Amino acid sequence: MAALEVRDLQTHFFTREGVVRAVDGVSFSVDRGQTLGIVGESGCGKSVTALSIMGLIPKPPAKIVGGEVQWEGRELTTLSERQLEDVRGHEIAMIFQDPMTSLNPTLTIGTQIKETLRRHLDISKDAARKRAIELLDEVGIPKPESRLDDYPHRLSGGMRQRAMIAIAISCNPELLIADEPTTALDVTVQAQVLDLLEELQASHEMAMILITHDMGVIAESADDVVVMYAGQIVEQAPVQELFDHPEHPYTEALLGALPQIDDASGRNQRLTAIRGRPPDLIDPPKACRFAARCPHASSGDSCATHMPELREIRPGHFVRSQHPASERAGKRVEVTA
Amino acid sequence: MATPARSAAEHAPLVVSPTAETMAGAPIRQRNLWQDAWFRYIRNRAAVAAGVVFLIVLAYCLIFPLVSPYDPYDVEFSDARQNPSLAHPLGTDAFGRDLLTRTALGGRVSIGIGFAATLVILAIGVAYGSISGFIGGHLDNAMMRALDALYGLPYLPFAIITLAILGNAGFWTMVIALSIASWLTTARIVRGQMITLKENDYIRAARSVGARWHRILLRHLLPNTLGVLVIAVFLELPGVILGEAFLSFIGLGISPPEASWGSMAQEGYKNYRVFPLLIVIPSVAIATLILCANFIADGLRDALDPRTRET
Numbered sequence: 001m002a003a004l005e006v007r008d009l010q011t012h013f014f015t016r017e018g019v020v021r022a023v024d025g026v027s028f029s030v031d032r033g034q035t036l037g038i039v040g041e042s043g044c045g046k047s048v049t050a051l052s053i054m055g056l057i058p059k060p061p062a063k064i065v066g067g068e069v070q071w072e073g074r075e076l077t078t079l080s081e082r083q084l085e086d087v088r089g090h091e092i093a094m095i096f097q098d099p100m101t102s103l104n105p106t107l108t109i110g111t112q113i114k115e116t117l118r119r120h121l122d123i124s125k126d127a128a129r130k131r132a133i134e135l136l137d138e139v140g141i142p143k144p145e146s147r148l149d150d151y152p153h154r155l156s157g158g159m160r161q162r163a164m165i166a167i168a169i170s171c172n173p174e175l176l177i178a179d180e181p182t183t184a185l186d187v188t189v190q191a192q193v194l195d196l197l198e199e200l201q202a203s204h205e206m207a208m209i210l211i212t213h214d215m216g217v218i219a220e221s222a223d224d225v226v227v228m229y230a231g232q233i234v235e236q237a238p239v240q241e242l243f244d245h246p247e248h249p250y251t252e253a254l255l256g257a258l259p260q261i262d263d264a265s266g267r268n269q270r271l272t273a274i275r276g277r278p279p280d281l282i283d284p285p286k287a288c289r290f291a292a293r294c295p296h297a298s299s300g301d302s303c304a305t306h307m308p309e310l311r312e313i314r315p316g317h318f319v320r321s322q323h324p325a326s327e328r329a330g331k332r333v334e335v336t337a
Numbered sequence: 338m339a340t341p342a343r344s345a346a347e348h349a350p351l352v353v354s355p356t357a358e359t360m361a362g363a364p365i366r367q368r369n370l371w372q373d374a375w376f377r378y379i380r381n382r383a384a385v386a387a388g389v390v391f392l393i394v395l396a397y398c399l400i401f402p403l404v405s406p407y408d409p410y411d412v413e414f415s416d417a418r419q420n421p422s423l424a425h426p427l428g429t430d431a432f433g434r435d436l437l438t439r440t441a442l443g444g445r446v447s448i449g450i451g452f453a454a455t456l457v458i459l460a461i462g463v464a465y466g467s468i469s470g471f472i473g474g475h476l477d478n479a480m481m482r483a484l485d486a487l488y489g490l491p492y493l494p495f496a497i498i499t500l501a502i503l504g505n506a507g508f509w510t511m512v513i514a515l516s517i518a519s520w521l522t523t524a525r526i527v528r529g530q531m532i533t534l535k536e537n538d539y540i541r542a543a544r545s546v547g548a549r550w551h552r553i554l555l556r557h558l559l560p561n562t563l564g565v566l567v568i569a570v571f572l573e574l575p576g577v578i579l580g581e582a583f584l585s586f587i588g589l590g591i592s593p594p595e596a597s598w599g600s601m602a603q604e605g606y607k608n609y610r611v612f613p614l615l616i617v618i619p620s621v622a623i624a625t626l627i628l629c630a631n632f633i634a635d636g637l638r639d640a641l642d643p644r645t646r647e648t
Contacts, residue, residue, distance in 0.1 A: 056544055060474070089546030096545075101538040106560045115556075116546040167546060 002029035003207045004053070004175055009067035011045075011052045014060060018282040022048040024231035025067070028224075032174060035201060035208040037222030037239065039215060039254070043278065045231040046211045050177045052077075053209075054094055055084040072174070090120040093168035097180040099160035103152035109136070109163050110148030113170055120171045135166040140196060158189035162196065169200055175207045176200075182217060194221055215258050219243060227251050230278045230289040233310060237317040247313055247324035249294045250274075288322065296323035374564075377640040384636020391629040394622075398444030407435035409442045410594050418612045428614050430604065440618055443596035448626070450511050450597070451578040455570050457516040458577070462523025463559075463566065469524070470531025471554055481528070484521055492518045496580060500589050511590055515580050523569055530562045564641035571634035575627040582623050598623050 007027045013020040023045040030036045038046045051057045053069050055076060069076040071092065076084065088094075096102045104112060113132040117123060123131070129148070136144035139162040152160055161181065168176060178197060182190035198221055201208045210221055218225055218239065225242045227235040227250065235248040246252045256272040276293035279285055288294070288303040297303055303322035310320040379385055402409060407425075416433035419425055427436035469480040495518035503510045534540065535558065543557050584590035585599025586606070593600060598619040605615030 054545060056541060085544075085547045085549055087547070088544065089548075094542075094545040096538055096542055098538055102542040104539040104543070104557050104561075107556070115548070115552075119547055119549075119552075164542070167542075170546075 002031045003072060004209075005029040005068070005070040006049070006053065007068040007070070009049065009052060009069065010065045011048050011057060011062055012065050013062045015282075020281045021231050021284060022062070022281060023052060024281075024284070026226075026228070026231075026233055027067075028226050028233070028236065030175065030207040030209060030224075032207045033201070033205050034224065035198075035210055035222045037218040037225045038209060038211045038228060039213060039218050039225060040228035041213055041278065043281075044228045046228050047179055049228075050094065050179050050209060050211055053177065054088060054092060055079070055081070056088075056094075086120070089116055089168075089173070090171045091173055092175045092177065093171070093173040094177040094179065095161070095164050095168050095181045098184045099157055099164050100184065102164055103160055105152055108149050108151055109155070113148075113163075113167050116167050116170045131170070132166075135170055136163070138200070139163070139166045139169075140192075141166070157185055158193065161185060161189075161193055165193075165196065165200070169204060169206075172204060173206060175209070177209045177211070179211045180213070181210070183212070183214070190217075197221065215254055227254070230284060231281055232289065232320065233318070234290065234320045235318065236310070241314075241317055245314075245317075245325065247317065247319040247326060248290075248321045249296055249323060249325075250290050252325060253295075288320075290321070294321075294323065296328060374637075374640040378636050381636040381639060383632050384639075387629040387632030387636070390625065391633060394444065394626060394629070395448065398441045398448060401441040402438055402445070405435065405438040405441070407438045409434055409438045409596065418615075420614070427618055430601075430615055431608065431612070436614070436618055439596055439601065440598070440622060443598045443601050443619060444622060444626075446508065446591055446595065446597040447578055447581055447599065447623070450508060450515065450581045451574050453508075453512045454515040454519070454577045454581075455573045457512060458520040458523055458573055459566060459569060461516065461520040462569075463527050463562075465520065466524040466527025466529075467531050467554065467559065467562075470528035471535065471550075471558065473532070473535075477528070484524060487518070487521055490518060493580065493583065496584060497589060500584065506584075506590050506592065508591075511581060511584065514584070515577050519573065519577065519580075523573065526565060526569060527562060530565055531558060534558050534561050568634055568637045568641060571630050571637060574630045574634075578623065578626060578630075582619075 006029065009023055009026045010021070011023040013022055026045070026049055028036060028038075038049065040046050048057060048062070052064055053071075053076065057064070064077050067077070071087070076087065079087070103109070107115075110129065110132050113135060114125070114128040117128045117131055118125075132148055133144045136147055141147050141159060141162050147155070147159075147163075152163070155163060161184075165181075176197075181197065182193050185193060194217060197208070197210075200206070210217065212218060222239045225235075225237060225239050226233050227242075227248065229250050235242065235246070235251045237247075242251065243255070246255055253272065253274045257274065259271060274293055279289050279292065285291070286307060287305055288297065288308050291297045291301075291303050294303075301322055308320050308322050310318050313319050313324055313326065411434065413429075413433035416425075416429050417431055419429045419433075421428045425435050425437065427440065430436055430439060465480065465484075469477045496514040499514040499517050500506055500510060503513065506514075540553060540557055543553055548557070581590060581597060582599030582602065585592075585597045586603045588603065591597040591600045593604065601619040602616050602623075605612075605617075605619065609616045
């Protein structure tokens with residue numbers, strides 16, 4: 001059994017305007033030593049999925065209304081806040097998007113690492129200090145002894161994200177959730193941080209969930225990929241399979257929107273944008289949520305009235321669409337023939 | 338601005354100090370938040386002047402009665418109502434007591450009550466505001482509606498009633514009377530701060546590593562409100578000092594032979610036609626102190642929360 005199993009997770013936000021189905025029936029699993037990439041555009045529910053696993057969704061207005069989060073055989077959604085606090089940081093840790101705001105400006109880096117260590121592990125102050133120095137060293141911060149007593153504002157963005165990572169891995173968590181860990185960093189630093197995460201994952205044998213909107217990040221780091229759209233999983237496959245044979249029109253469109261350096265057709269080619277915008281999740285259409293933007297759907301299709309099921313189109317490759325690429329190609333052959 | 342803008346309330350320093358990039362560089366002059374604030378404060382001339390005057394007044398009140406050749410309680414009718422002279426730089430009152438000594442003594446009481454009441458106000462306000470803002474939800478709603486109801490009560494009558502209930506007006510009864518209806522604004526400020534700070538990424542980050550609520554409140558939230566609280570001290574102070582002066586002036590506060598600036602003004606008021614100096618001196622003292630407190634509060638706000646500066 002996988003370390004983390006999420007089954008049919010549903011997290012809704014109860015707002016004055018109505019119920020927002022931010023996460024609507026999401027299932028996946030991650031094993032130790034594996035990286036699951038969750039990709040999708042802003043507002044598709046990837047962060048809320050992560051926060052739901054951690055039990056960190058803002059309650060109210062948000063609430064997990066259905067589904068299970070099985071962590072090492074334990075059900076996390078029914079744990080009390082107190083029990084969850086013991087899991088957080090100790091077994092499951094998280095890195096956030098913006099390193100500029102995710103460290104407390106009034107506490108030194110060292111204090112913030114030591115605090116986490118002493119919260120979960122029974123160690124002395126001196127031992128915590130020693131461990132904090134080791135951790136800063138491990139995440140590649142030069143001169144860790146002197147950095148320990150620095151306040152966050154003295155560190156650059158990349159260094160802060162490294163410090164955040166040091167805090168997250170301080171208690172040797174078995175699962176690390178990285179919520180857009182590189183989005184706020186500039187490109188050169190992005191690659192370094194991704195490499196660091198990969199290294200740490202291997203050396204600590206962690207499971208990792210990597211949330212991003214960047215297909216490039218997915219290609220580099222993930223083993224399995226979940227593509228989310230409007231609160232649902234629309235495609236799920238091993239990374240190689242997904243990039244080689246994307247099935248869902250949305251995944252195709254995401255890949256089409258990726259700039260390519262070695263593009264044979266010339267440098268002046270424009271990136272393809274996806275027209276339209278995602279549906280309102282307060283009262284989502286009963287039809288396929290991508291139908292309105294789908295280049296292959298027409299009003300006569302059943303996906304205009306019914307939500308397609310997530311089906312296994314090839315072993316290990318799931319897609320939620322009436323018009324997956326492989327079936328479409330078949331059709332096209334018939335038309336041209 | 339030459340220095341990177343940073344403050345307690347500021348969770349996202351917008352400007353990373355240029356030195357932060359040189360991670361392994363030579364030793365760099367460290368400046369923390371309070372040092373930064375200090376540098377910004379001393380550039381504000383009015384605030385510095387106000388601070389100096391404030392300290393002088395404070396020192397005068399504390400030290401002068403000890404070194405003065407006159408006993409502030411010693412009645413000497415032969416010296417009554419003297420104009421300023423070398424022997425009595427501010428003259429004497431109706432009982433022949435040296436006014437310079439007496440004003441210092443009154444200042445001790447006025448400023449003492451002012452600070453004590455302000456601290457009580459802060460204590461109540463911080464406790465109420467942080468519980469309300471931190472827990473939020475229905476409790477926050479209930480606590481804020483209760484506060485709204487209390488806002489309807491006029492401050493001075495409330496203080497007067499409290500004094501009447503408590504009976505004799507001494508130092509601590511005055512402190513209670515002045516703080517009992519004045520913590521409302523502070524509670525609101527702290528609650529607002531809590532609600533803003535609570536949403537910060539670093540609070541979520543702290544929760545994501547398993548920090549318990551009391552740790553988040555005491556270690557991550559309250560220290561970040563410190564800047565606002567320091568400002569609040571000097572914003573509350575004038576009102577409290579004025580309140581004390583008013584209560585003593587109408588005869589409900591500190592009563593003779595003890596002195597406060599309010600009770601001295603009241604004595605002066607009785608014969609201001611004959612000897613106006615008696616009312617002018619305590620009034621000027623009160624005005625000076627309040628003016629200083631306001632300028633200091635202003636300077637502190639600019640120093641601790643530079644984004645609010647309008648220029």
